[in-house]
Amino acid sequence: MSETRRGRPRRAEIDARVIEVATELLLRRGYGGLSPDEVAERAGIAKTTLYRRWPTKDHLAFAVVARLQDDDEITDTGDIRRDLPAYLEKIAAGLERMRRAGRDPGDTGDTGPGPGSVADLLAAAARQPEVGELVREMYARRNTLARALLERARDRGELRPDLDVEALFDQLAGALYYRVLVTGLPVDRAYAERLTDTALRGAARERN
Amino acid sequence: MSETRRGRPRRAEIDARVIEVATELLLRRGYGGLSPDEVAERAGIAKTTLYRRWPTKDHLAFAVVARLQDDDEITDTGDIRRDLPAYLEKIAAGLERMRRAGRDPGDTGDTGPGPGSVADLLAAAARQPEVGELVREMYARRNTLARALLERARDRGELRPDLDVEALFDQLAGALYYRVLVTGLPVDRAYAERLTDTALRGAARERN
Amino acid sequence: MSETRRGRPRRAEIDARVIEVATELLLRRGYGGLSPDEVAERAGIAKTTLYRRWPTKDHLAFAVVARLQDDDEITDTGDIRRDLPAYLEKIAAGLERMRRAGRDPGDTGDTGPGPGSVADLLAAAARQPEVGELVREMYARRNTLARALLERARDRGELRPDLDVEALFDQLAGALYYRVLVTGLPVDRAYAERLTDTALRGAARERN
Amino acid sequence: MSETRRGRPRRAEIDARVIEVATELLLRRGYGGLSPDEVAERAGIAKTTLYRRWPTKDHLAFAVVARLQDDDEITDTGDIRRDLPAYLEKIAAGLERMRRAGRDPGDTGDTGPGPGSVADLLAAAARQPEVGELVREMYARRNTLARALLERARDRGELRPDLDVEALFDQLAGALYYRVLVTGLPVDRAYAERLTDTALRGAARERN
DNA sequence: AGCTAATCGAGACGGTACGTCTAGTCTTAAA
DNA sequence: TTTAAGACTAGACGTACCGTCTCGATTAGCT
Numbered sequence: 001m002s003e004t005r006r007g008r009p010r011r012a013e014i015d016a017r018v019i020e021v022a023t024e025l026l027l028r029r030g031y032g033g034l035s036p037d038e039v040a041e042r043a044g045i046a047k048t049t050l051y052r053r054w055p056t057k058d059h060l061a062f063a064v065v066a067r068l069q070d071d072d073e074i075t076d077t078g079d080i081r082r083d084l085p086a087y088l089e090k091i092a093a094g095l096e097r098m099r100r101a102g103r104d105p106g107d108t109g110d111t112g113p114g115p116g117s118v119a120d121l122l123a124a125a126a127r128q129p130e131v132g133e134l135v136r137e138m139y140a141r142r143n144t145l146a147r148a149l150l151e152r153a154r155d156r157g158e159l160r161p162d163l164d165v166e167a168l169f170d171q172l173a174g175a176l177y178y179r180v181l182v183t184g185l186p187v188d189r190a191y192a193e194r195l196t197d198t199a200l201r202g203a204a205r206e207r208n
Numbered sequence: 209m210s211e212t213r214r215g216r217p218r219r220a221e222i223d224a225r226v227i228e229v230a231t232e233l234l235l236r237r238g239y240g241g242l243s244p245d246e247v248a249e250r251a252g253i254a255k256t257t258l259y260r261r262w263p264t265k266d267h268l269a270f271a272v273v274a275r276l277q278d279d280d281e282i283t284d285t286g287d288i289r290r291d292l293p294a295y296l297e298k299i300a301a302g303l304e305r306m307r308r309a310g311r312d313p314g315d316t317g318d319t320g321p322g323p324g325s326v327a328d329l330l331a332a333a334a335r336q337p338e339v340g341e342l343v344r345e346m347y348a349r350r351n352t353l354a355r356a357l358l359e360r361a362r363d364r365g366e367l368r369p370d371l372d373v374e375a376l377f378d379q380l381a382g383a384l385y386y387r388v389l390v391t392g393l394p395v396d397r398a399y400a401e402r403l404t405d406t407a408l409r410g411a412a413r414e415r416n
Numbered sequence: 417m418s419e420t421r422r423g424r425p426r427r428a429e430i431d432a433r434v435i436e437v438a439t440e441l442l443l444r445r446g447y448g449g450l451s452p453d454e455v456a457e458r459a460g461i462a463k464t465t466l467y468r469r470w471p472t473k474d475h476l477a478f479a480v481v482a483r484l485q486d487d488d489e490i491t492d493t494g495d496i497r498r499d500l501p502a503y504l505e506k507i508a509a510g511l512e513r514m515r516r517a518g519r520d521p522g523d524t525g526d527t528g529p530g531p532g533s534v535a536d537l538l539a540a541a542a543r544q545p546e547v548g549e550l551v552r553e554m555y556a557r558r559n560t561l562a563r564a565l566l567e568r569a570r571d572r573g574e575l576r577p578d579l580d581v582e583a584l585f586d587q588l589a590g591a592l593y594y595r596v597l598v599t600g601l602p603v604d605r606a607y608a609e610r611l612t613d614t615a616l617r618g619a620a621r622e623r624n
Numbered sequence: 625m626s627e628t629r630r631g632r633p634r635r636a637e638i639d640a641r642v643i644e645v646a647t648e649l650l651l652r653r654g655y656g657g658l659s660p661d662e663v664a665e666r667a668g669i670a671k672t673t674l675y676r677r678w679p680t681k682d683h684l685a686f687a688v689v690a691r692l693q694d695d696d697e698i699t700d701t702g703d704i705r706r707d708l709p710a711y712l713e714k715i716a717a718g719l720e721r722m723r724r725a726g727r728d729p730g731d732t733g734d735t736g737p738g739p740g741s742v743a744d745l746l747a748a749a750a751r752q753p754e755v756g757e758l759v760r761e762m763y764a765r766r767n768t769l770a771r772a773l774l775e776r777a778r779d780r781g782e783l784r785p786d787l788d789v790e791a792l793f794d795q796l797a798g799a800l801y802y803r804v805l806v807t808g809l810p811v812d813r814a815y816a817e818r819l820t821d822t823a824l825r826g827a828a829r830e831r832n
Numbered sequence: 833a834g835c836t837a838a839t840c841g842a843g844a845c846g847g848t849a850c851g852t853c854t855a856g857t858c859t860t861a862a863a
Numbered sequence: 864t865t866t867a868a869g870a871c872t873a874g875a876c877g878t879a880c881c882g883t884c885t886c887g888a889t890t891a892g893c894t
Contacts, residue, residue, distance in 0.1 A: 007864025008863070014866095032335065036855070046867040047856085057855065119330035122389050126327050127240070132392065139390055150411075160413045167383070167399075167406040170391075174382030175375070181330050181385065182347050183378075184340065191375075198375040202410020203358075205368045215843030216885040222845095243875065254846040259877070423838020424890040430840095448751065452881070462841040467882070535746035538805050542739045543656070548808065555806055566827075576829045583799070583815075583822040586807075590798030591791070597746050597801065598763050599794075600756065607791075614791040618826020619774075621784045631869030632859040638871095659849065670872045675851070833894100840889070850879080858871070863864105 010053075017043045018050060023064045030102020031120030034061060058124035062131045065121055066138060069094045074145045080153035081196065087146065088172055088192035095180045095187060118180055143169060159200075171199060218261075225251045226258065231272045238310020239328030242269060266332035270339045273329055274346055277302050282353045288361035289404065295354060296380055296400040303388045303395060326388055351377060367408075379407060426469075433459045434466065439480045446518020447536030450477060474540035478547045481537055482554060485510045490561045496569035497616065501608040503562060504588055508603040511596045534596055559585060575616075587615060634677075641667045642674065647688045654726020655744035658685060682748035686755045689745055690762055693718050698769045704777035705824065709816040711770065712796055716811040719804045739805040767793060783824075795823060 021043045025034045036057050040047045054060040074087050099116035125135040150165050175195050179185045229250045233242045244265050248258045262268035282295050307324035333343040358373045383403050387393045437458045441450045452473050456463045470476040490503050515532035541551040566581045591611050595601045645666045650658045660681050664674045678684040698711050723740035749759040774789045799819050803809045 008866075010865065031331075035853095046865095046869085048858090048868085049866060051856065052865080055856090116334055119327050119334050122327035123239075123331045126324055135390070136392055143391075157413055159411050160409075163411055164402055164406045167402045168411050170383040170386050171379035171403065171407060173390075174384070174386030175378040176382070177389065178378050178382030178385050181389070182343070182381075183351075184344055194372055194375045195379065198372045199379060199407070200410055200412040201368075202408055202412070203367050203371055203376050204408040204410070205365060214841070214887075216845075218844060244877085245875070254848085255877085256847080256879095257845055260844075263877095265876075420892075421838085422836070422892065424840080424892095426839065447747075451879095462843090463882085464842085464884090465840055468839080471882090473881070532750055535743050535750050538739055538743035539655075539747045542741070542743050551806070552808055559807075573829060575827050576825075579827050580818055580822045583818045584827050586799040586802050587795040587819065587823060589806075590800070590802030591794040592798070593802050593805065594794050594798030597805070598759070598797075599767075600760055610788055610791045611795065614788045615795060615823070616826055616828040617784075618824055618828070619783050619787055619792050620824040620826070621781055628861075630861075630867070632871075634870065660851080661849075670874085671851085672853090672873085673871055676870075679851095681850075835894075836892085838889100838891080840887105842886085843884105844886095845884070846882090848880090851877100853876080854874095856872085858869100860868085860870095861866100863866075 014043070014045055014049060015053065018045065018053070018060075019063060019067060022060055023068065026061060026064050026117065027097070027101045031061060031117040031124070033102055036060065056128055056131075058128045058131050061121060061124055062134055065098065066134070068097065069138070074149055076149055076152065078156070080150070080158045081200065083149060083153075084172070084196045084200075085189065085192040087149065088176065088195060089189050091142075091173060092176050092187040092192060095176060099180050116180075118177075146173075168199060172196070222251070222253055222257065223261065226253070226261070226268075227271060227275055230268055231276065234269060234272050234325065235305070235309045239269060239325040239332070241310055244268065264336055264339075266336045266339050269329060269332050270342055273306065274342070276305070277346070282357055284357055284360065286364070288358070288366045289408065291357060291361075292380070293397065293400040293404045295357065296384065296403060297397050299350075299381060300384050300395040300400060303384060307388050326385075354381075376407060380404070430459070430461055430465060431469065434461065434469070434476075435479060435483060438476055439484070442477060442480050442533065443513070443517045447477060447533040447540070449518060452476065472544055472547075474544045474547050477537060477540050478550055481514065482550070484513065485554070490565060492565055492568065494572070496566070496574045497612065499565060499569075500588070501605065501612045503565065504592065504608040504611060505605050507558075507589060508592050508608060511592060511603060515596050534593075562589075584615060588612070638667070638669055638673065639677065642669070642677070642684075643687060643691055646684055647692065650685060650688050650741065651721070651725045655685060655741040655748070657726055658688075660684065680752055680755075682752045682755050685745060685748050686758055689722065690758070692721070693762070698773055700773055700776065702780070704774070704782045705820065707773060707777075708796070708824075709813065709820045711773065712800065712816040712819060713813050715766075715797060716800050716816060719800060719811060723804050739808065742801075742804055770797075792823060796820070 018039060022034060022039050025039060025042075034057065036047065036050055039060070040050045043050075050060070054063060073090075075083060077083055095118060098118045098121065101117040122135075125132040146169050147165055150159065150163070150168065153159050154161060154163055154165070172195055176187050176192075179187050179191070226247060230242060230247050233247065233250075242265065244258055245255065247268065248255045251258075258268070262271060281298075283291060285291055303326060306326045306329065309325040330343075333340040354377050355373050358367065358371070358376065361367050362369060362371055362373070380403055384395050384400075387395050387399070434455060438450060438455050441455060441458075450473065452463065452466055455476070456466045459466075466476070470479060489506075491499060493499055511534060514534045514537065517533040538551075541548040562585050563581055566575065566579070566584065569575045570577060570579055570581070588611055592603050592608075595603050595607070642663060646658060646663050649663060649666075658681065660674055661671065663684070664671045667674075674684070678687060697714075699707060701707055719742060722742045722745065725741040746759075749756040770793050771789050774783065774787070774792065777783045778785060778787055778789070796819055800811050800816075803811050803815070
């Protein structure tokens with residue numbers, strides 16, 4: 001089945017080295033400071049090699065981010081009021097890391113408002129249809145996890161039976177993105193809990 | 209009071225002409241297709257003049273978007289279940305317009321998924337601190353309107369008294385951005401109503 | 417006869433202040449570092465005022481140089497073998513000063529080879545016909561002096577009667593310019609004497 | 625011996641095409657009318673390629689002039705009174721060509737006084753130390769030829785044995801430059817002969 | 833005292849050259 | 864076929880510079 005490869009095989013360690021270098025550059029200097037030329041030079045490879053594996057800078061940047069967020073696991077303790085903020089916080093942490101990318105290194109920790117490189121990466125996905133597809137796949141996996149969590153909670157009776165799960169998750173995740181991208185305010189555990197609470201209780205006055 | 213003006217005054221019509229030209233380019237070709245050189249040439253002014261008023265391309269792009277969204281008004285009929293989706297739809301329409309910017313004009317209407325130029329503009333705000341500030345101001349104005357709408361509804365008794373207004377609006381607006389930027393799905397009136405409904409009713413199972 | 421001036425008279429002290437500032441800039445930074453904008457600002461005047469008096473930067477630069485070389489006097493002791501090198505040395509000193517213009521100030525005195533700003537000033541004269549005319553007038557005055565010196569020496573019997581005075585002076589002055597502009601070698605008293613000696617004695621082998 | 629070449633080799637024909645285009649522009653429009661952008665476009669290459677080979681406009685301009693004067697050969701018939709004016713005339717022709725560069729083409733032949741682009745090129749050499757070095761090398765080669773001519777004549781007994789060859793050649797070449805650059809008068813065969821005659825005979829009254 | 837004419841200060845404006853930067857492709861030779 | 868090295872394309876972006884223009888405010892002489 002697997003057709004035999006001809007010619008010189010790719011050196012496997014190059015991928016790792018490139019991603020490592022690119023990750024450092026992206027986090028230290030932001031998207032604008034990530035230059036294929038420099039990545040190639042620092043990784044000790046030729047540009048040809050780089051472009052053979054990641055056909056555009058946008059592909060490379062996505063590869064970096066994908067690896068950074070790979071590890072988002074979800075835990076299900078059976079209590080949605082605990083699990084949901086915990087998961088949101090994980091998402092928030094990933095956003096915060098990208099938001100801080102490219103800010104002054106000698107910082108006091110306060111990086112000021114603003115979306116950092118998050119928007120650049122979304123823009124990259126917009127420019128390259130292929131990257132956009134990959135991004136959506138990545139988010140689809142995440143959504144699947146979150147949706148399953150919510151559906152289990154619904155089935156347990158914690159959430160109402162006719163809940164619009166998609167809309168709910170859009171709201172929760174969306175709020176995080178909105179904060180980071182638009183208002184520039186930080187997202188942290190406390191905020192994740194406010195969101196959860198507001199979403200679960202509902203805004204309407206309780207009927208009695 | 210009004211301190212005397214010194215020097216040659218700026219020609220006022222230049223602003224209008226430039227924004228007009230830039231708007232057309234941005235909408236037709238997207239952020240990447242907006243070139244200061246071309247704007248200057250089409251507007252019949254020198255590049256220096258352009259850069260004196262908008263010191264970077266990012267400033268110019270923001271100016272375009274700011275004017276496009278200038279007109280978002282809010283109407284308050286006294287029924288939050290009607291006013292809220294109406295306002296969300298206006299925001300959505302603005303996003304959709306920017307999302308479509310730069311896609312092929314001879315299109316069938318279906319522009320495919322993806323954030324279009326929305327992310328580019330947020331990235332611009334991230335690159336230029338000054339633009340970021342302006343963006344946040346613009347959104348702060350919008351938020352103030354929305355917040356007032358929600359607070360009046362709360363005072364009327366439509367919403368619960370201890371509602372976290374900020375979190376609620378983040379969720380609603382955020383969901384729109386999340387859809388456009390991340391999942392690439394369209395945002396329309398129907399979606400605005402799903403959001404409103406989900407947010408108002410709350411996700412939790414009604415007690416008793 | 418002199419028709420009465422109408423309107424506000426020019427402020428006389430401005431000329432002096434501008435030339436002073438321009439001279440310092442030209443000598444410190446060379447022709448390229450002489451900027452009308454900066455001259456105006458440092459002299460505390462408006463650009464309008466500057467350009468009313470010196471219609472181009474080239475005119476201004478020439479004005480600076482003209483004043484620097486104003487004082488070249490000629491002395492006639494009756495001995496051409498002494499007077500000629502003395503005069504050449506004066507010319508050389510002026511050239512050296514301009515040659516050094518724009519070189520590092522913290523220098524050890526050795527400014528390296530190269531023509532410095534001399535060529536820039538000649539280029540200025542080439543660009544502006546009016547300045548060229550002024551330059552040629554300036555040199556014509558100098559030539560007249562030198563020519564008179566040589567003619568008196570000829571009449572005294574120091575030089576041969578059928579001497580081509582113009583060619584001789586071209587050779588002497590030209591050698592100075594050639595050194596400064598082309599070979600980049602320094603011109604000093606010793607060199608002035610070598611020139612004088614070579615020119616007076618002639619290159620041809622003395623006949624029997 | 626010859627170490628192996630790495631990377632893509634430079635396309636050799638680019639040099640020729642660029643120089644050709646640049647030469648035409650320089651001669652037709654003078655130094656000020658020589659624009660790297662236009663050269664690149666007309667030569668059909670990218671600006672980066674141009675700047676890789678000639679890092680500034682000044683380098684490019686020098687390359688043009690260097691090639692124009694490449695072919696100055698010297699002939700030695702054994703009669704210094706014939707060879708010297710002939711060689712001077714060649715130098716003069718080169719100067720005249722550059723002097724005329726950029727003057728109106730529809731001219732009557734009379735280009736008026738002034739140094740044309742000669743001064744611009746010397747100024748270029750002054751601005752770019754590297755170009756200055758190249759210029760001095762070029763002139764050093766020329767000087768070597770002339771010096772050899774003079775020395776052979778001296779050895780033959782045409783010139784006096786203790787002649788200061790350097791000073792003599794400075795005088796002759798310098799006079800040409802002085803005329804072109806300063807007095808703006810034309811240099812031609814007749815002038816070359818006046819110079820030679822004056823220099824060889826000497827200015828001093830012949831002793832008897 | 834008002835009128836006229838020119839200067840002055842401040843800064844916008846035009847026009848354009850110059851060079852830098854970046855992403856990505858192509859062409860060699862060697863492995 | 865991959866890899867290294869580096870030339871090449873294409874063009875955007877912003878800066879620098881010179882000189883012009885347009886205001887309002889002055890400052891003189893003339894009427």
